[in-house]
Amino acid sequence: MRVRSGGTFVAVLVIWSLVVAVFMLLNRALDLQVFFVLVLIGLLVLLEVVDPSTVQPAHVRRAKYVVAAGVVVFGWIVAGKVLEILSR
Numbered sequence: 001m002r003v004r005s006g007g008t009f010v011a012v013l014v015i016w017s018l019v020v021a022v023f024m025l026l027n028r029a030l031d032l033q034v035f036f037v038l039v040l041i042g043l044l045v046l047l048e049v050v051d052p053s054t055v056q057p058a059h060v061r062r063a064k065y066v067v068a069a070g071v072v073v074f075g076w077i078v079a080g081k082v083l084e085i086l087s088r
Contacts, residue, residue: 009046009050009059009060009063012046013039013042013043013046016039016042016046017039017042020035020038020039020042021035033077036070036073036074036077037074037077040067040070040071040074043063043066043067043070044067047060047063047064047067
């Protein structure tokens with residue numbers, strides 16, 4: 001699957017986010033941390049699918065900065081959960 005524009009990339013990511021949100025609503029399990037992790041996983045998968053091996057379009061380069069920030073936030077979430085478990 002080759003995505004030629006950043007608009008399509010964003011549209012697919014928004015659709016993934018909406019699917020995650022709908023399933024969380026149907027399951028009555030609204031948790032912002034779980035939502036963030038699932039959207040980050042979708043972003044990582046989408047970025048891996050559309051990343052060409054030779055030349056990187058600008059939207060792919062910018063998305064990698066978002067992924068880096070997402071990984072930092074993910075690490076913060078995991079550290080908080082570990083501290084929560086250890087404090088019991």
